Amino acid sequence: xxxxxxxxxxxxxxxxxxxxxxxxxxxxxxxxxxxxxxxDLFWAVHKVCLWDEKGxxxxxxxxxxxxxxxITHAQARVLDQHEDQALLKAYISExxxxxxxxxxxxxxxxxLESALxxxxxxxxxxxxxxxxxxxxxxxxxxxxxxxxxNIKQRLQDSAMKLVHAERNGEAFDSxxxxxVRESYVNLCSNSVDKLQIYRDNFEKAYIEATKAFYxxxxxxxxxxxxxxxxxKYAELKLREEEQRGEKYLESFSGSLQNLNECCVxxxxxxxxxxxxxxxxxxxxxxxTDKLQLMFKLMDRVPExxxxxxxxxxxxxxxxxxxxxxxxxDTITQDSEQYVEKLLDLFQRxxxxxxxxxxxxxxxxxxxxxxxxxxxxxxxxxxxELPSKTxxxxxxxxxxxxxxxxxxxxxxxxxxxxxxxKKLTADEIESKLKDVLLVLKYVSNKDxxxxxxxxxxxxxxxxxxxxxxxxxxxxxxxxxxxGMPADYVNKLARMFQDIKVxxxxxxxxxxxxxxxxxxxxADNLNIKILNAGAWARGSDRxxxxxxxxxxxxxxxxxxxxxKKHSGRKLQWHHHMSNGTIxxxxxxxxxxxxxxxxxxxxxFAWNQxxxxxxxxxxxxxxxxxxxxxxxxxxxxxxAFPKMxxxxxxxxxxxxxxxxFTENTLFWVNQEFAPIKNGKPQKRGKVNLIxxxxxxxxxxxxEDNEGIVQLRILRTQEAIVKIxxxxxxxxxxxxxxxxxxxxxxxxxxSKKLIKEQLEWLIEHKYMKRDDENINIxxxxx
Amino acid sequence: xxxxxxxxxxxxxxxxxxxxxxxxCRVQVMDACLRCQGENKQDDCVVIWGECNHSxxxxxxxxxVKQNNRCPLCQxxxxxxxxxVNFTRxxxxxxxxxxxxxV
Numbered sequence: 057x058x059x060x061x062x063x064x065x066x067x068x069x070x071x072x073x074x075x076x077x078x079x080x081x082x083x084x085x086x087x088x089x090x091x092x093x094x095x096d097l098f099w100a101v102h103k104v105c106l107w108d109e110k111g112x113x114x115x116x117x118x119x120x121x122x123x124x125x126x127i128t129h130a131q132a133r134v135l136d137q138h139e140d141q142a143l144l145k146a147y148i149s150e151x152x153x154x155x156x157x158x159x160x161x162x163x164x165x166x167x168l169e170s171a172l173x174x175x176x177x178x179x180x181x182x183x184x185x186x187x188x189x190x191x192x193x194x195x196x197x198x199x200x201x202x203x204x205x206n207i208k209q210r211l212q213d214s215a216m217k218l219v220h221a222e223r224n225g226e227a228f229d230s231x232x233x234x235x236v237r238e239s240y241v242n243l244c245s246n247s248v249d250k251l252q253i254y255r256d257n258f259e260k261a262y263i264e265a266t267k268a269f270y271x272x273x274x275x276x277x278x279x280x281x282x283x284x285x286x287x288k289y290a291e292l293k294l295r296e297e298e299q300r301g302e303k304y305l306e307s308f309s310g311s312l313q314n315l316n317e318c319c320v321x322x323x324x325x326x327x328x329x330x331x332x333x334x335x336x337x338x339x340x341x342x343x344t345d346k347l348q349l350m351f352k353l354m355d356r357v358p359e360x361x362x363x364x365x366x367x368x369x370x371x372x373x374x375x376x377x378x379x380x381x382x383x384x385d386t387i388t389q390d391s392e393q394y395v396e397k398l399l400d401l402f403q404r405x406x407x408x409x410x411x412x413x414x415x416x417x418x419x420x421x422x423x424x425x426x427x428x429x430x431x432x433x434x435x436x437x438x439x440e441l442p443s444k445t446x447x448x449x450x451x452x453x454x455x456x457x458x459x460x461x462x463x464x465x466x467x468x469x470x471x472x473x474x475x476x477k478k479l480t481a482d483e484i485e486s487k488l489k490d491v492l493l494v495l496k497y498v499s500n501k502d503x504x505x506x507x508x509x510x511x512x513x514x515x516x517x518x519x520x521x522x523x524x525x526x527x528x529x530x531x532x533x534x535x536x537x538g539m540p541a542d543y544v545n546k547l548a549r550m551f552q553d554i555k556v557x558x559x560x561x562x563x564x565x566x567x568x569x570x571x572x573x574x575x576x577a578d579n580l581n582i583k584i585l586n587a588g589a590w591a592r593g594s595d596r597x598x599x600x601x602x603x604x605x606x607x608x609x610x611x612x613x614x615x616x617x618k619k620h621s622g623r624k625l626q627w628h629h630h631m632s633n634g635t636i637x638x639x640x641x642x643x644x645x646x647x648x649x650x651x652x653x654x655x656x657x658f659a660w661n662q663x664x665x666x667x668x669x670x671x672x673x674x675x676x677x678x679x680x681x682x683x684x685x686x687x688x689x690x691x692x693a694f695p696k697m698x699x700x701x702x703x704x705x706x707x708x709x710x711x712x713x714f715t716e717n718t719l720f721w722v723n724q725e726f727a728p729i730k731n732g733k734p735q736k737r738g739k740v741n742l743i744x745x746x747x748x749x750x751x752x753x754x755x756e757d758n759e760g761i762v763q764l765r766i767l768r769t770q771e772a773i774v775k776i777x778x779x780x781x782x783x784x785x786x787x788x789x790x791x792x793x794x795x796x797x798x799x800x801x802x803s804k805k806l807i808k809e810q811l812e813w814l815i816e817h818k819y820m821k822r823d824d825e826n827i828n829i830x831x832x833x834x
Numbered sequence: 835x836x837x838x839x840x841x842x843x844x845x846x847x848x849x850x851x852x853x854x855x856x857x858x859c860r861v862q863v864m865d866a867c868l869r870c871q872g873e874n875k876q877d878d879c880v881v882i883w884g885e886c887n888h889s890x891x892x893x894x895x896x897x898x899v900k901q902n903n904r905c906p907l908c909q910x911x912x913x914x915x916x917x918x919v920n921f922t923r924x925x926x927x928x929x930x931x932x933x934x935x936x937v
Contacts, residue, residue, distance in 0.1 A: 517844055542865075545876055552877075579840045587846035588864030605841055616847070622883060622918050624850040627843065634841035646839065657836045664835050722835065 073118055076100045080119065083161050084126045086153050097164040115165070119191065123198045130154065131203040140214035141232060147211060148235035154199060155242055162191035196242075200253070204239075208257060211236055215258075216265040219304065223269055233304050241306055251309050259311045262304065263318045266297065270322040278327060283334050287349045290323045294356075320356045328357055336367045339408070340375075347412035365422040368409075372426035376401050377433055391464035392475060398458075399490050402427060424497070431497040432456045432801075459498050462491050463507030469522075470530065471515050476522040484523070488530060492537050499801035502761060505543050508534075512547060513590060514746045516554050517583065517631050527551070538798045549589040557583045564615050582612055584625065591628075599629050599651065600678045602658045630683070630747050638701070642727035643736030647701070648743050652679060652687040657701070660722050667705070667719040685711035686747075688720065694742055698729045701742065769802050769810045777820055777832035785828040849881040849918060851889040857906050858894035867891040880918035886910045892917060 079093045104111040130150040137143040166189075215236045218228050240254040270293070278286040297319045298312070305311040324331070331350060338347050354360030379401060380387065387394035405423050413419040434454045468475045469484050469491075476484060495504060515521045528551055535544040561582055568577050600606070613625055632651040637644055649657070659668060659676040668676070674684055689711035691702040705719040727734035772795045776788060783791075789807060796802050811830070814820050823829035849863050859867045866879035870893060882892040888907045890898070898906060905912050 517842070519842075541874070542871060545871070545874070549876065579838065581840070581842045583842065583844045585844065585846050586864070587848040588862065591846050602838060604838060605843075608843075612843070612845075620847070620919060622850050622881065622916050623847045625845045625847050627845045629844075631844040632842060635839040637837045637839050639835055639837075651841075651843075654836075654838075654841075661836055 073104075073115070077118070077122070080122055080161070081126075084122065084154075084157055086157060094164070101164050101166075116190070116194070119165070120194055120198065123195055124202060127154075127199055127202050131206065134203070135207065140217050141228065143210065144214050144218070144232040144236060147207070148232065148239065151199075151235070151239045154195070155239070158192050158195050161195065162189040165189075165191045212257060212261045216261055219262070219265060219300070220269060222300070230303060237304060237306065251306065254306060255309070255311070259305065259309070259314065262311075263315055266315065267318050267322050270319070274323055274326070278330070283327075283331055284346055286327070287331060287346065287353060290327075290353055291349055293323055294319055294353075324353050324360075325357050328354070328360060332360070332363045332367075335364050336371065339367055339371045339412075342408060344408065344411035348414075351413050351416070361418060365418060368419060369422045369426040372405050372423060373429050376405075376427070376430035377435060380430070380433070381435065391461040392468060394458075394461045395465040395491065395494065398431065398494050401430065402494065428497045428499070431458050431494060432499045455500055455503070456498075459495075459500055459504035460507050462495055462498065463504050463511060466491055466508060466530070467511035467515070470527055471511070471520050472522045481523065481526070484526060485529075488526070488533065492533055496537060500799075501539065502764065502799045505539065505799075506761060509543075509547065510748055512550065513631075513748055516550060518633060518743065518746055524551075540798055546589040549586060553585045553589065554583065557585070560584060560616075560619075563619075564612065567615055568611065577608070580608060584616060587626070596626060596628075597630050597680060597683060598678050599655050599683075600676070601629070601651070601655060633743055633746065638726070640722070640726055641724045642734055643738075645726070645728065645737065646739040648739070648741040650687070650743055650747065652677075652683060653691060653742055655679065656684070656687050656691065657722075664722065665724075667721040669716065670714050670718045670720070671716040673720065685714055688714060690742060690744065692720070694744070697740075699723060699726050699734070701726050765800055765802070765806065766810060768796060768799060769806055770814060772796055773807075773810060773814060774819055774832075777830060781832050782823070783830055785830065788830060849889065851881065851883070852887060853889070856890045856894055857888075858890050858898055861891070863889060863891060867894050869893055882917045883915040884910075885913045885915045887915070 076097055079089055079097045082089050082093070101115065104115060134143065134146045134150055137146045215233045218233055221228060222230075237254065237258055240258040241251060274286075274290070277289050281289070294316075298316065301312050301315040305315060331353065335347070335350060338350070351361075351364065354364055380397065383393070383397055387397050405427060409415060409419045409423050432455075434456050466488065469479075469487055470476065479487070495501065498504060512527070515527070521527050528548075531544060531547045531551070534547070535541070564582065565577055565580075601609075609627065616623070616625060629651045634649060634651065634654055636647050636649055636654055636657065638647050638657075639645075655677045656673060656679075659673055660666065670684070670688070673688070674681070677684060679687065688702070688704075692700050692704050694700060701723055702720050703723045704714075704721075708714060708718075725734075727736070728738040728740050729735070730738075769792070772792055773788070776791050776795065777783065780787075789804075792802055792807060811820075815822065818833055820830050820832050823831055851863055854862050854864070856863050856867060859869075861867055861871075863881050865871070866876040870876055870879040870891075878893075880892045881889050882895050883889045884905050886905050886908050888905050890906075895912075899912055903912050904910060
C-alpha cells in the first residue's frame with residue numbers, strides 16, 4: 057500500500073513502456089511469455105491508463121508502430137517466395153500466426169479500451185467483446201492496410217491459378233486456397249458486414265475465374281463433342297463446381313448461389329438455343345435419358361422449359377394424329393380398336409413424361425393439353441350435329457366421334473358380348489377405368505352421356521347386362537369422375553326402376569293367378585319405368601298387338617292404377633320385345649323379336665301361305681310407314697343371315713324402295729345355318745340394336761343435344777351473373793367453360809349467341825360505358 | 835305358325851298431371867324439384883294434386899302454403915286432393931324391397 061502511494065504521480069507511459077514492449081513483441085512473434093511477464097503487462101497497462109492522463113493514446117500509438125513493424129517483416133518474408141504455392145503457404149502461415157495473436161494481444165489492453173472510450177471504471181471492460189476490441193481492430197486493420205492491400209492481387213491470382221490447375225485435373229493442397237479464403241473472411245473488422253472483404257475480393261475473383269475458365273472451355277467442348285455429349289459435360293461440371301464451391305467458398309454467405317448462377321449462365325444459358333434445338337428429335341426418338349438430362353439443365357435456365365413443353369405438345373399432337381390417320385380404316389369401324397389405340401397413345405405419352413421428365417407437373421399439363429387435342433380431333437371422323445335448330449339458327453362445328461365410340465366400347469364391355477365373355481372381371485374393370493381416363497379428356501361429355509344412357513337402356517330392357525354389379529359400379533365411377541349429378545342420378549334411378557319392376561311383376565302375377573289368364577301371364581314380363589329417368593322423346597307409336605297381348609294391357613293398367621294413384625302409363629312398344637316360336641317345314645325355332653316384328657309376323661297366322669302386300673301389312677299392323685319399312689327390312693335382310701324369315705317380290709337395296717304393292721311371304725325354308733347345314737332347332741335373335749326412338753324422333757335426337765347445350769349455356773350464364781352481378785366478358789367466358797366442362801365445351805359462337813339472346817330478353821344488359829361488361833338484371 | 839313364348843312389355847309412368855312443369859320451381863314434375871336434386875333426395879320428391887286439379891312438387895307446395903294458402907295457378911284456396919306415393923319407399927317400409935340384398 058505504501059509503495060503504491062509512493063508511486064503516485066510518477067507512473068508515466070515513457071517510464072513503463074520499455075518494460076512492456078518486450079512482452080508485446082514476444083506476443084506478436086508468438087514467442088514464449090512467462091506468467092509473470094504476462095501479468096506484469098496487465099498491471100503496467102492498468103497503471104499507465106490510471107495515472108498517466110496522456111498514456112492511453114501513447115500506448116495505442118506505440119502498439120501500432122510495433123504491429124506495423126511486425127507486419128512489414130512478415131510481408132517481406134511472404135514476398136520472398138516467388139512460386140505461387142510457396143507464396144500462399146508462407147502467407148497463410150504468417151497470417152495464421154498473426155490471427156491467433158489477434159486473440160491474445162488485446163487481452164492485456166482491456167483497460168486501454170475503456171480508457172480510450174473515455175471511461176475510467178474497469179468494471180465495464182468485461183462488456184467489451186473481443187471482436188470489437190480496439191487493439192484487435194488495430195491489428196487487423198494494419199494487416200489489411202499494409203500487407204494485404206499490397207499483395208492481395210498476387211494472393212488471389214495464385215489461389216485462382218491453383219483452382220484453375222485443379223479444374224484441369226492437377227492435384228494440389230486445397231488447404232492453400234481454403235487458408236487464403238479464411239484470411240479474407242477473418243480479416244474484416246467491419247462488424248456490420250463481416251464478409252465484406254471476402255465478398256469484394258475473394259468471391260468476386262473466384263467467380264470471375266470460373267466464368268473465364270468455362271467461357272473458353274465450354275464452346276470448345278461443344279464444338280468437339282456435339283450437343284448430346286456437351287449436356288453430359290455441362291451437367292457434370294455443374295455438379296463439380298458446386299462441390300468445389302462448397303470447398304473453397306464460404307458457406308452461408310450466398311457465395312454458392314452466386315457461383316451457381318454464374319455456372320448456369322456460362323455453361324447452360326449461353327447454349328440454351330443450341331441445346332433446345334435437339335429437343336424435338338429426342339422426343340421423337342424417345343431418348344428419355346438424354347431428355348432427362350436436358351430437363352435437368354433447362355430447369356435451371358430462365359425460359360428453358362417452355363420450348364421443351366412446346367416440343368412435347370407438338371409431338372403428342374402430331375404423332376397421335378398421325379397414328380390415328382394411319383389406322384383410320386380399322387378404327388373408324390371398330391370402337392374397341394379405336395379406344396385401344398387412344399389408350400395405347402396415352403400410355404405411350406405418359407411413359408415418356410414419366411421417364412424423361414419425372415412426371416413434372418408442367419409436362420403432365422402439356423401432355424394433357426395435347427392429348428385432349430388428339431381425342432377431340434375431327435380429322436379421322438366426326439360427329440355431324442345438325443346445322444339448324446328450331447328457333448335459333450345455329451351452325452355447329454363438327455365434333456369428334458370419340459365420345460360416341462367410348463360409349464360403344466363401354467357397351468361392349470358391359471353387355472354380354474364375345475369381348476366381355478373373353479375377359480375376366482378384373483380386366484373388364486380396368487378397361488372401364490381406362491375409358492373413364494380417356495373420357496376426362498373429351499370436351500363433349502354430353503354426347504358420351506347420351507350414348508351411354510341409350511346403351512344402358514338397351515341392356516336393361518333386353519336384360520343383356522353381363523354383370524349387374526359392374527353396371528352399378530360404373531354409375532358410381534361416372535359420378536367420381538365428375539359427371540353431372542342429375543345425369544348420374546337418373547342412371548341410378550334406372551337400376552332402381554328395374555328392381556321395382558321385378559317386384560311389381562311378382563305382385564301382378566299373384567293378382568291374376570286365380571283368373572283364366574294366368575297361363576299367359578306367366579310368359580309376361582312388364583317393366584314400368586319412370587318416364588323422367590328413361591324417356592327420350594315423347595313420341596308414341598301405335599301398333600296393333602296380337603290379341604292375347606292386347607287383352608293384357610288394360611289388366612296391367614288397372615292393376616297399376618290401384619297400386620299407384622295419380623300415375624298414368626304410356627306403353628313404349630318400340631322398346632317391348634319377346635320370343636316367339638316359328639314352326640315351318642324345316643323345324644321349330646325360337647326367335648327373339650321386337651314387338652313390331654312380332655306384330656308383322658303375326659299377320660300371317662291366319663293366312664300362313666299368303667303373299668301379303670306392304671299396304672295390307674300396314675293395315676294389319678297399324679304401324680307408321682317408316683317403322684313398318686324398317687321392321688320389314690329387318691325381316692327380309694337381317695345382316696349376316698343366310699336364310700331370312702320373310703321373302704319378298706323383287707329386289708331392293710334399301711327399305712325406301714318398298715312400294716305399296718311389294719309382296720311379302722313367310723319363308724318356309726327358313727332355318728339357321730350352322731357349318732353349312734340348316735338346323736332343325738335353334739334360337740335366333742332378330743332384335744339387333746333395340747330401337748329406342750322412332751325414325752322421326754331420331755332426327756330430333758341430335759338436335760336435342762344442341763338444344764340442351766343452348767339451355768345449359770343460358771342457365772350457366774344466368775347462374776354466374778346472379779352470383780357476380782357484374783362481370784367482364786373475359787371472366788364470364790372462363791367461368792362458363794369451367795362450369796360446363798363436365799358436359800361440353802361451349803364454342804365462342806354459342807356463348808355469343810346466348811349472350812345476345814339473354815340481353816334481348818332482358819335477363820342482363822351491357823354496361824353503358826364498357827360494352828365488355830355485363831350486368832345482371834333481376 | 836308363329837306362337838308367342840314370352841313378352842317383355844315396356845311402359846313409362848308419369849304423374850297424371852295437366853301441366854308437366856311445377857309452377858313453383860319450374861322443374862318438370864317428373865324430375866325432383868331443385869331442392870331435392872341438390873340434397874340428393876330424388877326418391878322423396880313426389881307430386882301433390884289440389885282440389886283445383888293443379889299439381890306441384892309436394893316439397894314446393896308445402897313451402898308455398900306456409901306463406902299463402904292459395905293455389906299459385908288459380909288462386910283458389912288450396913286443399914289437397916291426392917299425393918303421389920314413392921314406390922321404392924313403399925316397398926322399403928313394407929319390408930319387401932329386394933334391391934339392396936341383391937348381389
